[in-house]
Amino acid sequence: MPAKENLRPGGRSARVQASVHNAVQSLLKSMDRADVTIPLIAAEAGVTPSTIYRRWGELQELLADVAVERLRPDMLPIDTGSARGDLEVWTEQYCEEMSSGIGRDMMRDVLAAQDNANACKCDAFTREQIALIADRARDRGEYFPDIDAVMDGVVAPIIYRILFGEMPSIERVRDLVTNVLAAASTRPPRPASAPISG
Amino acid sequence: MPAKENLRPGGRSARVQASVHNAVQSLLKSMDRADVTIPLIAAEAGVTPSTIYRRWGELQELLADVAVERLRPDMLPIDTGSARGDLEVWTEQYCEEMSSGIGRDMMRDVLAAQDNANACKCDAFTREQIALIADRARDRGEYFPDIDAVMDGVVAPIIYRILFGEMPSIERVRDLVTNVLAAASTRPPRPASAPISG
């Protein structure tokens, strides 16, 4: 299950990794994911299959590895001038990305892998984006809820519905934001969680 | 991707399915899930591998199929005499089951499958259990929140955290229940969601 951590960062090793990642993305665009195999990826990347087997072990791990890179936020949350606006806009965009076919597939890939490190990374990405919005709100002197409250109140319901079969409507998403902002000003912060082992 | 729907319900076909399901459960108990293969399951079940390939297509679909059966609730929510008590007890038990190694593996199996019908089933199971608690509350004349509010406020945060790396503490779980019950009596019901296509 070791993926791209603790490997030689330079030269050929990095080139191979990039080439394999590109090959995966390219193949996923042009064909059904059920037909993507490791020998196929290897051919597309110009690498021998055993290299992929030794580095990623299974297709699932490689797909998770590629997916988490694509899920990494590539821009700052839009600054609308208010905490509510920032959170609303960010949430709507997040929901749209995640509920698209590609977003759902990537999430599935990340969750399907044996190694849950990639899932943790995705959670961290989301928290970072919300933290940026929160910081901005505090700089403006606005109140903003705890990150955990936003994760529970906004992110979790959206992701749950996407994973378990219903896509949330835009009205519901706005509602979630409204409720978490309303609750924030009337409830004390909540206790923290414990990290999971396996 | 057709799993066990629209197949001949009687005799041999049903026997084979039961035998394969049992074989999967038995093997998952005695060995690492990464080492469970279709030929192995076939041998344990006393069937030929091609039968499994033709019926389930991939190991992932079979695992999802078995997992969803194990996730089906096998008893009514405990009646504690009050809506709050019922929901608290049910939630704590649900959280415990889902965050155990077996529960997480089963959820992973269900979500990893191409076919999301099994995931929808799991969602439906959960909603049914909550609906039973809600019905009981109404029979007693107690107010009870909308099922969707409980899914968003209690179930989704628990599942999100289990999937994305943190196990919720019992205090947080109680908090979620408290909040959804508090909100229920002060907020109007929310609009419904739209089903997902793919």
Add this chain to the structure above:
DNA sequence: TCCATTAACGCAAATTATTTGCTTTTAGCG
């Protein structure tokens, strides 16, 4: 009850994927 129909199964051969032992290349470092 018996027969016709056909879905589902079993078997085995063909194909494809995965693992493994060994050799070659090259990144990292003194």
Add this chain to the structure above:
DNA sequence: CGCTAAAAGCAAATAATTTGCGTTAATGGA
């Protein structure tokens, strides 16, 4: 610049998956 070992390539061995075809038996109608 040369050493060392991690990572890659290659090819043979093993294992999984697909497929064609004959057999079994569930279902439905006479």
